[in-house]
Amino acid sequence: MKKPxxxxxxxxxxxxxxxxxxxxxxTTDASASxxxxxxxxxxxxxxxxxxxxxxxEDPLPGVExxxxxxxxxxxxxxxxxxxxxxxxxxxxxxxxQQTRDPRLAKRAAEMALAARRPNEAMTAVRLWTELAPRSxxxxxxxxxxxxxxxxxxxxxPLLAQRLAAVSPQARGxxxxxxxxxxxxxxxxxxxxxILQNIVAPYPDLIETHxxxxxxxxxxxxxxRARAEANxxxxxxxxxxxxxxxxxxxxxxxxxxxxxxSNFLKKYPDAREVRxxxxxxxxxxxxxxxxxxxxxxxxxxxxEDITTLFALGILNVQTNHLPEAEDYLKRYLSALAxxxxxxxxxxxxxxxxxxxxxxxxxxxxxxxxxEQVEPGDAYNNVQVxxxxxxxxxxxxxxxxxxxxxxxxxxxxxxxxxxxxxAESQILRDANRNQDAADVLSSGLQRFPNxxxxxxxxSMVAEKLGNYQAMERSLRKIMDVAPNNQHAYNALGYxxxxxxxxxxxxxxxxxKAAQLxxxxxxxxxxxxWVEFRMGNLDEAEKQLRRAYGLRSDTEIGIHxxxxxxxxxxxxxAKQLWRDAQSKDPKNExxxxxxxxxxxxx
Numbered sequence: 001m002k003k004p005x006x007x008x009x010x011x012x013x014x015x016x017x018x019x020x021x022x023x024x025x026x027t028t029d030a031s032a033s034x035x036x037x038x039x040x041x042x043x044x045x046x047x048x049x050x051x052x053x054x055x056x057e058d059p060l061p062g063v064e065x066x067x068x069x070x071x072x073x074x075x076x077x078x079x080x081x082x083x084x085x086x087x088x089x090x091x092x093x094x095x096x097q098q099t100r101d102p103r104l105a106k107r108a109a110e111m112a113l114a115a116r117r118p119n120e121a122m123t124a125v126r127l128w129t130e131l132a133p134r135s136x137x138x139x140x141x142x143x144x145x146x147x148x149x150x151x152x153x154x155x156x157p158l159l160a161q162r163l164a165a166v167s168p169q170a171r172g173x174x175x176x177x178x179x180x181x182x183x184x185x186x187x188x189x190x191x192x193x194i195l196q197n198i199v200a201p202y203p204d205l206i207e208t209h210x211x212x213x214x215x216x217x218x219x220x221x222x223x224r225a226r227a228e229a230n231x232x233x234x235x236x237x238x239x240x241x242x243x244x245x246x247x248x249x250x251x252x253x254x255x256x257x258x259x260x261s262n263f264l265k266k267y268p269d270a271r272e273v274r275x276x277x278x279x280x281x282x283x284x285x286x287x288x289x290x291x292x293x294x295x296x297x298x299x300x301x302x303e304d305i306t307t308l309f310a311l312g313i314l315n316v317q318t319n320h321l322p323e324a325e326d327y328l329k330r331y332l333s334a335l336a337x338x339x340x341x342x343x344x345x346x347x348x349x350x351x352x353x354x355x356x357x358x359x360x361x362x363x364x365x366x367x368x369x370e371q372v373e374p375g376d377a378y379n380n381v382q383v384x385x386x387x388x389x390x391x392x393x394x395x396x397x398x399x400x401x402x403x404x405x406x407x408x409x410x411x412x413x414x415x416x417x418x419x420x421a422e423s424q425i426l427r428d429a430n431r432n433q434d435a436a437d438v439l440s441s442g443l444q445r446f447p448n449x450x451x452x453x454x455x456x457s458m459v460a461e462k463l464g465n466y467q468a469m470e471r472s473l474r475k476i477m478d479v480a481p482n483n484q485h486a487y488n489a490l491g492y493x494x495x496x497x498x499x500x501x502x503x504x505x506x507x508x509x510k511a512a513q514l515x516x517x518x519x520x521x522x523x524x525x526x527w528v529e530f531r532m533g534n535l536d537e538a539e540k541q542l543r544r545a546y547g548l549r550s551d552t553e554i555g556i557h558x559x560x561x562x563x564x565x566x567x568x569x570x571a572k573q574l575w576r577d578a579q580s581k582d583p584k585n586e587x588x589x590x591x592x593x594x595x596x597x598x599x
Contacts, residue, residue, distance in 0.1 A: 179211035
């Protein structure tokens with residue numbers, strides 16, 4: 001059996017384990033489970049049209065809405081709608097300064113942000129926070145903007161004041177939020193210094209040392225980061241957040257894995273740590289060991305969808321297909337019971353389809369694919385369905401699937417892919433005229449698509465329509481002058497037919513200039529030199545091509561040159577190698593017949 005299913009990649013397996021939160025966001029510890037404090041949210045104003053909200057925390061000034069004031073406000077709004085942001089912003093900011101109304105300062109900030117003018121937005125937001133000092137919304141925007149500036153020092157007293165003012169229960173979570181806020185600063189050293197100053201009064205909080213560990217790590221101070229993480233672990237030895245932070249800031253991956261493994265021996269119920277350990281094993285490609293960790297996690301919750309999916313992926317990778325099938329089916333069943341979960345089942349359906357195909361159960365493979373709903377992978381799934389129907393011998397059914405998908409496709413890329421897929425199925429079935437018709441129809445819709453033009457040229461050559469082939473390749477050269485494949489294809493075709501050889505050489509040299517290390521272009525260069533009688537150069541180029549890639553047809557070409565030069569034994573060995581790789585290769589058969597060679 002071939003290496004585990006091609007669809008399984010390391011990135012897919014890691015995504016299967018992706019429920020692990022970052023250490024700074026973990027809420028396993030009781031000390032970090034308090035309700036987050038809203039003042040350090042950093043989202044900027046993002047709804048310029050919302051003018052109905054008022055700042056409830058602060059009293060509004062008793063300003064009379066006079067006719068002049070109303071006209072100024074309307075004038076500013078009209079200017080803004082007409083794209084004259086600067087005049088609108090200046091008017092609104094001036095009105096805010098005159099009236100002391102925070103709503104007008106907020107609107108000025110919105111205008112500046114919409115115009116992507118962070119400096120002007122900061123001026124308005126500073127005024128907004130001055131006029132509404134208790135407004136979390138104003139503070140959030142102020143903090144978000146200050147992080148984009150070159151000098152963030154001015155926020156230190158503000159954050160220190162807010163941290164001192166909150167309840168002891170909320171202080172730990174706020175420290176972690178402040179660290180995440182400061183992590184957005186460009187100057188990591190300055191951000192870390194500010195963090196140190198802010199948390200200095202709270203050395204007994206585990207969050208203080210976790211935040212300092214993260215800040216030092218961002219500042220590329222791994223020694224300090226490890227020291228702070230160890231201090232956090234000393235304060236709370238069973239802290240999952242602390243051990244995950246320590247593992248994160250440990251430079252050597254092996255050492256980090258040992259830390260996590262030892263922690264699990266002491267605290268086997270640490271679920272987040274076990275997930276992290278399993279994920280680390282996946283990253284190290286220790287799939288069997290990772291699978292054992294996920295099996296342990298599954299004991300706590302037999303229908304945990306993340307664990308079931310991870311076990312399905314891992315068992316596919318380790319070629320335990322019956323177990324993989326069981327876990328993936330259980331995953332789909334558990335997912336169906338959680339309609340609120342937005343996880344996409346497509347990956348599991350694709351894997352189950354491939355497992356069925358491995359068992360030569362084509363109807364079963366098709367059944368799984370038919371359950372895939374429209375989405376990002378839908379187009380590829382229809383191509384896969386068509387390929388399976390072709391494998392079953394139902395080429396017309398395959399074409400119907402692709403044509404239906406083509407009728408439903410709503411973008412050019414998908415339509416082009418489906419056209420190519422249908423033509424490829426027909427080419428593989430040696431129905432070259434049908435393939436040419438499909439591509440010709442596609443080119444009426446997308447006349448300058450280089451992929452369709454190239455495929456059409458290859459089919460035209462198969463049909464002996466060399467003029468159509470050349471027209472298509474020449475058009476590619478016009479549309480995409482740096483497309484080396486067009487120059488190479490035309491040059492090789494001329495050389496293979498032993499016509500217009502000087503022109504063929506020029507075309508292939510042009511392709512080689514564009515892609516000097518392409519083995520197939522180097523093969524073409526050797527082949528045209530052979531046709532021109534330059535045997536030394538031909539052998540040199542083809543040996544180089546075969547060294548770049550031991551492709552079957554490159555080996556066949558090199559063998560013919562060696563045969564011509566009297567090196568029959570070397571030639572036969574190359575042809576035997578080619579035959580073992582591809583016993584049905586038509587180029588090899590034609591070469592041996594033409595040269596009257598028996599292997």
